[in-house]
Amino acid sequence: MVLTGRTGLVAGLGSVAVAAGSGLLHVPGLLCAAAFEAVLGTGIAMDLVQCGRPQDLEFERGGDAAVRLGATAHVSLLVRNTGQRTLQGVLRDAWTPSAGSVPREPASADSPAAAAPGRLPVEPRHTLDLPPGAVQHVETVLTPTRRGDRRPDLVTVRTFGPFGLAGRQVSHEVPWRLRVLPPFHSRRHLPMRLRQLRETDGATPVLVRGQGSEFDSLREYVIGDDVRSIDWRATARRNDVVVRTWRPERDRHVVIALDTGRTSAGRVGDEPKLDSAMDAALLLAALATRAGDRVDLLAYDQDLRVSVTGALPGRTLALFSDAMATLEPALVELDGSGLARQLLAQVRRRSLIVLLTSLDAAAIHEGLLPELKQLTRKHTVIVASVADPRIAEMAAGRGNANAVFSAASSELALSVRRGTAAELDRIGVEVVDEVPSDFAPALADKYLSLKVRGKL
Structure with a gap:
């Protein structure tokens, strides 16, 4: 049962009426109060009886x-x-x-x-x-x-x-x-990348075709073509220099691995690194499926958090979004050896492995570097990391002692980061290191570049 504000108002007015009745009409106060309470109680009881249940x-x-x-x-x-x-x-x-x-x-x-x-x-x-x-x-x-x-x-x-x-x-x-x-902000970059994909895939005419592994057609040589693409037999038959053109590979396997460990909880700008990584993963998945490649997803820290394999092209984005929706960073270090075992067990043939993690020097050297060396023997590997634009801004700061000190510290951090990226490059790992606004399109461009060069 509940009483309304109207009940309180009536009770207040009734107290005034009881006081007036006992004072002016010389009616006993207890009698006036009892009569008023009886009337109010009857109204409350009737409300309770007649209201719906x-x-x-x-x-x-x-x-x-x-x-x-x-x-x-x-x-x-x-x-x-x-x-x-x-x-x-x-x-x-x-x-x-x-x-x-x-x-x-x-x-x-x-x-x-x-x-x-x-x-x-x-x-x-x-x-x-x-x-x-x-x-x-x-x-x-x-x-x-x-x-x-x-x-x-x-x-x-x-x-x-x-x-x-x-x-x-x-x-x-x-x-x-x-x-x-996940919101998929990077969707706006998809039309331009799809146009680039169609050009390299021969769906629209271009002067220079991509160097892939699948033979496409012959055409006349133009300045700038790789001389290694010249088909000498066709050249002799036509009395003109003819080059082979290639179609970028299709039906390749792309595995996107999300690091959900401690470093993914760090915020860059307005969102955690993990959210920026998810956005980039969605753009890459949308682009790769349109390119005819098969895309799988896994999320790992010290245990496997999410695994999406064998998704049909038309369902890949929906399944990835649904799987990533409930992911949250775990405050533990990434188990690099466990991640490598998971990838090697899941990926049987040569594939493109995209690891979305942090270029934290300690994490790379202690947990990931030996495992990445093992993965690059069989697969093409990309390590993609979100950079903090604030560090670059602080590195350019001058004007007072505090600004100079901050600039020196930021420059040291950038130097360590560049050194880590260079070390990864020496063992054959492709590196993407961009600020959040450029991170997703940069990863998509790296994928297109590898596809055009026939490195998938």
């Missing part, structure tokens, strides 16, 4: 089950009155704060949904008016602020009687799961 409601959810971070999802709640009385009241569909529950109508100064600056937003209330057997749809608009699975809390229904003095309140559990996927 929230226990008679049945609920069913529907709507969006997945949404990308930053987008809007709509989750509906079907409310059915199975009781014998008309039910009037309000409903609150509560969600976890990171689900981003917002009112359907824009908040205004005179709207109850409008929150003052610095105050937490109030979840919207929905008015219910359900005759027996009637159904009402309630829609909740969600704009999530975090990846992962977002679930509702409780659906609370409060019903009122005809006098509005009292009512009933019951909370129900109505389960649902909204999976918030």
Whole structure:
């Protein structure tokens, strides 16, 4: 049972009436108070008897089950009155704060949904008016602020009687799961890379074809062509210099490995390194599947967190997004030997292995360098890392002693990072080291470059 604000107001006015009656009319105070309480109690009892029972409601959810971070999802709640009385009241569909529950109508100064600056937003209330057997749809608009699975809390229904003095309140559990996927900001870079892919693949005419491993056609020599591509027999038959052209390899195997260890939790700009790595992985997966390659995904720190293998080309992005949605960094060091064993067990033929990790000198030298040497004997390996643009900015700082000290420290950090990249290059590892805004397209360009050069 719940009492409304109207009950408090009536009680306040009644106390004034009791005081006036006992003072002016010389009626005993106890008698006036008893009479007023009897009237108020009768009104409350009638409200409780005549209001609908929230226990008679049945609920069913529907709507969006997945949404990308930053987008809007709509989750509906079907409310059915199975009781014998008309039910009037309000409903609150509560969600976890990171689900981003917002009112359907824009908040205004005179709207109850409008929150003052610095105050937490109030979840919207929905008015219910359900005759027996009637159904009402309630829609909740969600704009999530975090990846992962977002679930509702409780659906609370409060019903009122005809006098509005009292009512009933019951909370129900109505389960649902909204999976918030990585946002895929780098999608905007995909059309340009696909155009480059079509050019190297011969779908559109270009002057120079890529050097792959699959023979495509013969054409006349033009200045700038590699003389090693000249077909001397065809040249002798045609009395003109003819070169072979090659089509970049297709049906190759690409394995994207996400480091979910301690270093992936570091924030660069507005998001963790792991989120930037996910964005780059999605762009690379979209590009590679369009190129006709098979793409697998795994996430590893000291144990295998995620593995997606054998995905059909049309389902690769969806499966990758779904698998990465719930990934969070683990505050442990990456087990490089365990990762190498996992990769060698999973990858049987020559493949492109893309390791999205950090160019942290200690982590590379202590855990990854021996394993990378082993992987490069059989596979093409890319190590891709997100660089912090703030370090480069600090390295250029001057003007006072603090700025010079910061510049020296930043330059030392950059020097160590460049040395680590050079050491990886010496053992045959391709390195991508870019700031977050350029990281995903740089990795895609590296993939295209390797494909054109026939190194997959």
